[in-house]
Amino acid sequence: MEPLMAVAIGILFAAAIYMMLRRSIVKLVIGLMLLSNAANLLIFSTAGMVRGAPPLVAQGLTAPEGVVADPLPQALVLTAIVIAFGVLSFAVVLVRRAWEIVRADDLDRMKDTDT
Amino acid sequence: MQLAVLGGFVVAGMAPLLHHWFGARTPLVMALLPAALALWLLGQWPTIAAGEVLLLEWAWVPGLEITLTFLIDGLAWLFALLITVIGALVLVYSGDYLRGHRDLPRFLVVITAFMMSMLGLVLADNLVTLFVFWELTSITSYLLIGFNHTDLSARKAALQGLIVTVGGGLALIAGFVMLAVAGDSWSLAELTTRGEALRAHALYPPLLICVLVGAFTKSAQFPFHFWLPNAMAAPTPVSAYLHSATMVKAGVYLLARLHPALGGTEVWVVTLSLVGALTMATGAFLAIRHTNIKKLLAYSTVMALGTLTMLLGIGTDGALVAFVVFLLAHSLYKGALFLVAGILDHETGTKDVTAMGGLRHTMPLTAAVALVAGLSLAGLPPLLGFLGKELMFESVLEVDAYRPLILLLAFVAAFLTLAVAAIVALRPFFGASRQTPKVPHEPPWGLLAGPALLATLSLLAGLVPGMLDDLVVATMAAIGAGEASVHLALWHGVNLPLALSLASLLLGGLVFRHWDRLRGRLARLEPIIARGPEAGYEALMRGLVRVAEWQTGMLQNGYIRNYLVMTLLVLLGLVGHALFFRHSLDFALSLDLYFHEAVAAGLMVAGAVAACVMRSRLAAVAALGIMGFSIALTFVLFSAPDLAITQLLVETLTVILLVLVLFRLPRFATLSTPQERLRDLVVATLVGGMVTLLMLSVLGGERLPRISDYMVANSQPLGHGHNIVNVILVDFRALDTLGEMFVLALAAIGVYAMLRFHAGEYDARRPAAPPERDDG
Numbered sequence: 064m065e066p067l068m069a070v071a072i073g074i075l076f077a078a079a080i081y082m083m084l085r086r087s088i089v090k091l092v093i094g095l096m097l098l099s100n101a102a103n104l105l106i107f108s109t110a111g112m113v114r115g116a117p118p119l120v121a122q123g124l125t126a127p128e129g130v131v132a133d134p135l136p137q138a139l140v141l142t143a144i145v146i147a148f149g150v151l152s153f154a155v156v157l158v159r160r161a162w163e164i165v166r167a168d169d170l171d172r173m174k175d176t177d178t
Numbered sequence: 179m180q181l182a183v184l185g186g187f188v189v190a191g192m193a194p195l196l197h198h199w200f201g202a203r204t205p206l207v208m209a210l211l212p213a214a215l216a217l218w219l220l221g222q223w224p225t226i227a228a229g230e231v232l233l234l235e236w237a238w239v240p241g242l243e244i245t246l247t248f249l250i251d252g253l254a255w256l257f258a259l260l261i262t263v264i265g266a267l268v269l270v271y272s273g274d275y276l277r278g279h280r281d282l283p284r285f286l287v288v289i290t291a292f293m294m295s296m297l298g299l300v301l302a303d304n305l306v307t308l309f310v311f312w313e314l315t316s317i318t319s320y321l322l323i324g325f326n327h328t329d330l331s332a333r334k335a336a337l338q339g340l341i342v343t344v345g346g347g348l349a350l351i352a353g354f355v356m357l358a359v360a361g362d363s364w365s366l367a368e369l370t371t372r373g374e375a376l377r378a379h380a381l382y383p384p385l386l387i388c389v390l391v392g393a394f395t396k397s398a399q400f401p402f403h404f405w406l407p408n409a410m411a412a413p414t415p416v417s418a419y420l421h422s423a424t425m426v427k428a429g430v431y432l433l434a435r436l437h438p439a440l441g442g443t444e445v446w447v448v449t450l451s452l453v454g455a456l457t458m459a460t461g462a463f464l465a466i467r468h469t470n471i472k473k474l475l476a477y478s479t480v481m482a483l484g485t486l487t488m489l490l491g492i493g494t495d496g497a498l499v500a501f502v503v504f505l506l507a508h509s510l511y512k513g514a515l516f517l518v519a520g521i522l523d524h525e526t527g528t529k530d531v532t533a534m535g536g537l538r539h540t541m542p543l544t545a546a547v548a549l550v551a552g553l554s555l556a557g558l559p560p561l562l563g564f565l566g567k568e569l570m571f572e573s574v575l576e577v578d579a580y581r582p583l584i585l586l587l588a589f590v591a592a593f594l595t596l597a598v599a600a601i602v603a604l605r606p607f608f609g610a611s612r613q614t615p616k617v618p619h620e621p622p623w624g625l626l627a628g629p630a631l632l633a634t635l636s637l638l639a640g641l642v643p644g645m646l647d648d649l650v651v652a653t654m655a656a657i658g659a660g661e662a663s664v665h666l667a668l669w670h671g672v673n674l675p676l677a678l679s680l681a682s683l684l685l686g687g688l689v690f691r692h693w694d695r696l697r698g699r700l701a702r703l704e705p706i707i708a709r710g711p712e713a714g715y716e717a718l719m720r721g722l723v724r725v726a727e728w729q730t731g732m733l734q735n736g737y738i739r740n741y742l743v744m745t746l747l748v749l750l751g752l753v754g755h756a757l758f759f760r761h762s763l764d765f766a767l768s769l770d771l772y773f774h775e776a777v778a779a780g781l782m783v784a785g786a787v788a789a790c791v792m793r794s795r796l797a798a799v800a801a802l803g804i805m806g807f808s809i810a811l812t813f814v815l816f817s818a819p820d821l822a823i824t825q826l827l828v829e830t831l832t833v834i835l836l837v838l839v840l841f842r843l844p845r846f847a848t849l850s851t852p853q854e855r856l857r858d859l860v861v862a863t864l865v866g867g868m869v870t871l872l873m874l875s876v877l878g879g880e881r882l883p884r885i886s887d888y889m890v891a892n893s894q895p896l897g898h899g900h901n902i903v904n905v906i907l908v909d910f911r912a913l914d915t916l917g918e919m920f921v922l923a924l925a926a927i928g929v930y931a932m933l934r935f936h937a938g939e940y941d942a943r944r945p946a947a948p949p950e951r952d953d954g
């Protein structure tokens with residue numbers, strides 16, 4: 064599965080960067096979302112993808128039986144998902160405010176601070 | 179001793195407070211510190227004279243082999259004594275020179291700090307410590323030269339001195355690192371015993387070049403000589419201190435210190451003796467163009483530094499004797515002359531020697547001091563300067579390589595210096611009296627004491643040179659001469675050096691007689707001189723500014739996508755290079771795959787691509803939702819239930835948020851040309867491809883042991899939780915989670931603030947806001 068994921072993640076990254084390079088401010092936000100998802104997936108899948116062995120300890124045991132999926136990348140990604148959501152909501156609202164005030168969708172017209 | 183030096187910095191910092199307590203007497207109080215240090219050094223003399231080396235150990239950063247250990251041998255002792263004695267005199271002098279100056283406390287802070295840095299420099303045994311003090315002297319001298327900070331030329335000169343010396347400092351630290359690697363030690367005491375190995379080491383040529391650049395810039399050797407005369411913007415006590423005792427001699431000190439370790443090779447001998455001789459002649463020649471007394475003295479200092487460098491280059495026992503004697507003689511007379519120059523400036527209000535005359539009537543004591551010191555500078559008997567010059571000629575006659583050239587340069591330097599000495603010591607005091615901006619009279623004792631003492635020492639040492647024998651032997655031992663017994667005497671008999679001295683006296687007298695006319699002639703050479711190394715420095719600085727402007731304009735252009743492209747291309751270049759050339763791209767791919775997994779991945783990719791190409795905002799958001807839910811599905815399939823839950827929740831919220839907000843946003847517009855889109859597509863594809871390759875090579879690589887094994891094993895016993903991911907979040911990495919909560923809270927506050935205040939309110943609060951631009 065990992066090689067397939069590698070290709071998929073590459074496409075996600077490419078899509079994210081393409082969108083972030085657009086001048087339209089809304090597309091920049093979409094690029095941001097794609098990028099955070101791509102990065103999360105990258106961390107998750109490079110750690111090795113294990114089927115059907117979640118990192119849980121059964122009741123009454125002190126350690127899981129057999130090999131389980133690596134819990135540390137999962138913890139990292141979990142944090143990252145939530146942070147990415149925070150960033151996204153902030154960015155979306157910021158873009159909306161900027162649009163309300165500047166009335167410009169084009170990033171090139173936003174480059175002066177005294178607009 | 180270390181405490182005294184470090185404490186000296188504290189005293190320096192306390193100068194304003196002391197000034198508050200002692201008022202105008204502060205400099206006298208502060209002079210007690212160097213005076214006490216000088217007395218302590220004198221107390222160590224029996225040990226030093228016996229040829230012993232004092233090592234005062236003090237660990238600083240033991241792990242990095244950086245110590246504050248002080249090494250006191252003959253060389254360090256001589257320099258330290260000069261620094262403390264002249265330092266004390268300069269402080270006393272500055273009390274009267276800057277009497278009532280509103281920035282006197284600031285001056286005292288900087289000069290005391292400078293003195294202590296210099297002391298640390300000459301005493302340090304460790305290369306790193308030496309370098310730290312070295313840079314401290316550069317910084318403090320920058321502050322001293324720019325003391326009159328309201329004066330543009332002073333600021334410029336200060337900056338020039340700083341850039342040249344610190345630039346050399348960069349080379350020096352590189353040289354020091356190589357030196358430490360080649361000699362396997364950071365201690366000077368050890369390095370100087372490993373000369374053989376160092377000179378044979380493969381790193382010897384580059385490290386020598388680096389060290390020499392550092393020393394030459396600091397000691398104003400050709401072609402870096404130009405900053406020193408410009409440093410004349412400093413108040414006179416500083417000039418005296420900078421020149422006679424210290425800062426500029428730091429480079430010479432370093433060369434002398436490293437002479438046993440690095441000296442004696444052909445490249446050392448040729449480079450040092452040629453550069454030194456060239457500096458001598460250049461300094462002396464440039465000196466006689468000037469009528470400003472401080473510039474005259476400054477250029478003659480360049481000449482003296484050249485002499486010292488040349489003598490170290492020659493490196494025979496005779497040359498080393500000459501080095502020590504000349505060093506001492508120069509420190510004494512040049513200090514005295516600079517202080518006299520300060521007196522003249524202070525009393526007459528001008529620095530131009532042609533504007534002064536007949537001052538011997540009004541200032542007889544000053545005239546006497548100037549005469550004695552001037553005789554020493556001229557190298558006339560019975561002063562120490564004479565001895566220094568005779569010994570210098572003797573060693574030049576011993577040179578093997580380029581003897582005629584060096585002899586010629588040394589001779590030119592000698593007679594021009596004699597002329598300079600006559601101009602400085604005779605011109606203001608003899609001849610007809612002239613009207614000066616101020617009415618001159620004998621200066622207060624505080625101004626006169628220093629130069630008088632220094633001049634007396636010059637005379638005394640010249641008359642009874644035998645008293646220096648032990649000092650010379652002890653210093654030479656540190657520079658790396660063999661067991662030599664030295665007997666200095668004023669009279670060497672009739673020999674070639676004496677004949678050279680006589681000839682230079684004759685020629686020098688001639689130059690002095692016709693100086694005014696000669697200056698007129700030399701003025702025609704100005705265009706050529708103006709193309710010297712200083713012009714190179716100016717061009718370099720201008721070029722630097724232009725490059726900075728150009729690259730700022732290119733890189734900092736305010737377009738976010740240009741920043742992105744630039745960053746991505748650098749990333750591509752570096753990672754791609756490492757990937758292709760460091761790792762070979764061989765993947766051990768094994769694709770075990772179930773159909774439903776492939777469907778999830780396919781949906782994910784399709785969603786992402788669709789989000790990019792959709793023309794409608796709603797469709798794009800829907801595509802993003804598809805991608806998000808497929809990712810959640812992937813998490814479920816591959817043993818990450820917590821991630822799947824979080825992803826589902828967040829994805830739902832995101833879609834809601836976007837739907838709510840996006841429709842208040844503009845529609846998608848096509849803003850870029852097809853070429854731009856193609857360019858972006860290429861960049862994006864390259865980066866995406868690189869990520870894929872990177873991940874594949876990571877997967878194919880060797881797995882390191884998982885750091886989470888500890889967490890898996892201890893989640894239940896220590897964390898009392900059965901869900902290991904949760905235990906990591908709230909227990910093992912709880913601080914991360916706390917930070918995450920802060921970030922979310924901040925984002926929430928920001929979102930709330932921005933939603934709360936609408937554009938209408940914003941405008942209402944700024945009634946004077948210009949009318950909104952019509953953005954069509």
